[in-house]
Amino acid sequence: MKILIVDDEQILLDQLRQAFEGQRYMVETALDGEQALDKLFDAPFDLIILDIMLPKQDGLSVLREIRQAGMSTPVIMLTAKVESDDKIAGLDLGADDYLSKPFSLDELMARVRALFRRSGGQTDPVLCFKDLQLDTVSREVAKAGRLVELTAREFSILEFLLYNKNRAVSRFNLTEHVWGDTFDPFTMSNFLDVHIKNLRHKIGDSGHGSIIRTIRGVGYIIKGEDK
Known part of the structure; x- marks a missing residue:
């Protein structure tokens, strides 16, 4: 399974990369929306973990662009904001799940596993x-x-x-x-x-x-x- 994690916090990216690679996932990272789109249109991914507040291009616009391009890759949205409008906007644009910061790594891992089960992700290792x-x-x-x-x-x-x-x-x-x-x-x-x-x-x-x-x-x- 290959995951793209998009967040502008380098320390968080490093922590998540280490955690997911420890579970045998393949991980790529991006620090801003433009870099995320470059990677998404360059190679296939099984899951995207996408922060809303990003430099250059925010997470909602990244989500909108990939959905308009016909990309159905499951997306978990992350945000430090508490407003329900962000959650509603993300879900309306095609996000599959939503997690507010700060979050438990165990909870994120559980949501990733659940999303892979729901989406019928590749199980053959x-x-x-x-x-x-x-x-x-x-x-x-x-x-x-x-x-x-x-x-x-x-x-x-x-x-x-x-x-x-x-x-x-x-x-x-x-x-x-x-x-x-x-x-x-x-x-x-x-x-x-x-x-x-x-x-x-x-x-x-x-x-x-x-x-x-x-x-x-x-x-x-x-x-x-x-x-």
Whole structure:
């Protein structure tokens, strides 16, 4: 399951990212409405946790825009405001749930689980492509039935590419997902190339019919039929 959390409080974002990743969710974050829209229209998400009070573009306008675009991704709205008008406006625009700040992390987690159940979200934790399988719960990878030992970074790269199967993933989005804000393009520019090379070697990805394809000047893609 992949979640986008949108809030202008960096400390809260970091706390929520850590909590959800600890529950095996894939997490992306955004600090303002414009950044949120860029990410939402760049890659699919299973759930959006969206604060109302945001810089550049507020949460209600973000919600309005994605619903007008036909995006049905479940949305939980967050706000520090207590006025019922905000809640009504969010629900009218298509929000699925609503939580006022400050909130309990346990309550947010419970609402996320309930929303996934109601929306019929993906329950199979195994991502597959041809004879390659990645279990997002046990964090095991197998190729043709043989377990493959990957580092945490290599696993994250493969998981992200498999989740976005048949979609081009830019180098920027991939490094942001794997390294987060710690990635420095000036001193770590070759880190991704080294990890991709090692990952390809470990999963026997070479020659005709390779799994991870390079899109020159863009990034990478896993493309084709599952079988």
